[in-house]
Amino acid sequence: MTSGPVAGAIDSIEKTAEILSPQPVFADGKPSLAGLGRTEISQKLAEIGVAQRELRMRTGQLWHWIYHRGATSFDVMLNVSKELRSLLAQHFTLDRPEIVSEQISVDGTRKWLIRMPPVSAHDKGAEIETVYIPESDRGTLCISSQVGCTLTCSFCHTGTQRLVRNLTSAEIVAQVMIARDRLGDWPGAARPTDGLVPDAERAVSNVVLMGMGEPLYNFEHVRDAMAVVTDGEGLTLSRRRITLSTSGVVPMIQRAGDEIASMLAISLHAVRDELRNELVPLNKKYPIAELLDACRNYPGVSNARRITFEYVMLDGVNDSLKDARELVRLLNGIPAKINLIPFNPWPGTTYKCSDWGRIEEFSDVVFRAGYASPVRTPRGRDILAACGQLKSETEKLRARARLMLEEGIGAEGVYAVGGGED
Numbered sequence: 001m002t003s004g005p006v007a008g009a010i011d012s013i014e015k016t017a018e019i020l021s022p023q024p025v026f027a028d029g030k031p032s033l034a035g036l037g038r039t040e041i042s043q044k045l046a047e048i049g050v051a052q053r054e055l056r057m058r059t060g061q062l063w064h065w066i067y068h069r070g071a072t073s074f075d076v077m078l079n080v081s082k083e084l085r086s087l088l089a090q091h092f093t094l095d096r097p098e099i100v101s102e103q104i105s106v107d108g109t110r111k112w113l114i115r116m117p118p119v120s121a122h123d124k125g126a127e128i129e130t131v132y133i134p135e136s137d138r139g140t141l142c143i144s145s146q147v148g149c150t151l152t153c154s155f156c157h158t159g160t161q162r163l164v165r166n167l168t169s170a171e172i173v174a175q176v177m178i179a180r181d182r183l184g185d186w187p188g189a190a191r192p193t194d195g196l197v198p199d200a201e202r203a204v205s206n207v208v209l210m211g212m213g214e215p216l217y218n219f220e221h222v223r224d225a226m227a228v229v230t231d232g233e234g235l236t237l238s239r240r241r242i243t244l245s246t247s248g249v250v251p252m253i254q255r256a257g258d259e260i261a262s263m264l265a266i267s268l269h270a271v272r273d274e275l276r277n278e279l280v281p282l283n284k285k286y287p288i289a290e291l292l293d294a295c296r297n298y299p300g301v302s303n304a305r306r307i308t309f310e311y312v313m314l315d316g317v318n319d320s321l322k323d324a325r326e327l328v329r330l331l332n333g334i335p336a337k338i339n340l341i342p343f344n345p346w347p348g349t350t351y352k353c354s355d356w357g358r359i360e361e362f363s364d365v366v367f368r369a370g371y372a373s374p375v376r377t378p379r380g381r382d383i384l385a386a387c388g389q390l391k392s393e394t395e396k397l398r399a400r401a402r403l404m405l406e407e408g409i410g411a412e413g414v415y416a417v418g419g420g421e422d
């Protein structure tokens, strides 16, 4: 049993998760089975009278249709009896949360604004963003774990949006399903003709928990969602193709390794506590030395399963060559990759991106010390879909839609390819 401040931190995290994750219900009052885990699906079947002895088999059938085939209606489940299909349709749906808008960047990156079903009569439905980054041979889906974020990292746009609530595990899974729906990524489905979709067997080949929110502040739901996403009879994504990115919730890192077993990324961004306290205020609670100790002990870390350290390049703030050398020193002994991220500006920020010459010099120092140090190509900047830029902007989009309608332009033009932000 853990004791002292660590136990206190875990308690408060769990309490937050409990309070902030109500169960959404779709508009017609029926809950959706899409996104649920096996145990939850079995429970739902038992509630509508499916016999105990059939539960396992029926759950397996539904699982195959929902997560292997991507079914959106019970009608297509031809190996399920007509009576049961009709009973299922009376009580449940396979609806996904609503896509409010889709923006496609000039570089093919897509950003979806997704509205979750309301959780009460007065709730209009929480909104989150999910981003898809295609490359020629793979596609990475960046998913959100919370609506907003509590952590106020000073370089991050999401941090300016207050936390509304944690997402449920079903809502986290639903982001993967929505992407696969939209990208024609189910067996036999047609790929879209707009935007870029990789010429690979799977359009969504990798998932990163790097969208809105701190995943380790919503631990149970993230863990349960990843169990669904990695299930070998459904969405079948390998745990090695899932990366959980944390700003450094030290007490939860060991559990993440034991119970989620994904790849780990750390939003480091500074090599001195004084500066990291400012960039990532959680550092005041869990300073760099403690964070790096937790990384050294991350279950399964090895040269084949390196930890990624993310480092946003901020002009004149954290980009000196002295910082680069200190970074190398700090990471000594940790199987690591360093991901240099050119800062993606957003409205209202005072930070600027380091110039390319400086980014290259910084990268050289790190590379010469033996670390892979790719510079992440900024993707989707024109639609505010790049790292640290996410923030639900429905009001802004609505205002622009009104304006365009007033000017006689179709509302669909609001979300046009490469539309960009104000």
Ligand code: SF4
Pocket: 149, 150, 151, 152, 153, 156, 157, 158, 159, 160, 211, 212, 213, 214, 247, 267, 388
């Ligand atoms: S970087 Fe991550 S943890 Fe920090 S404010 Fe942004 S979303 Fe939250």
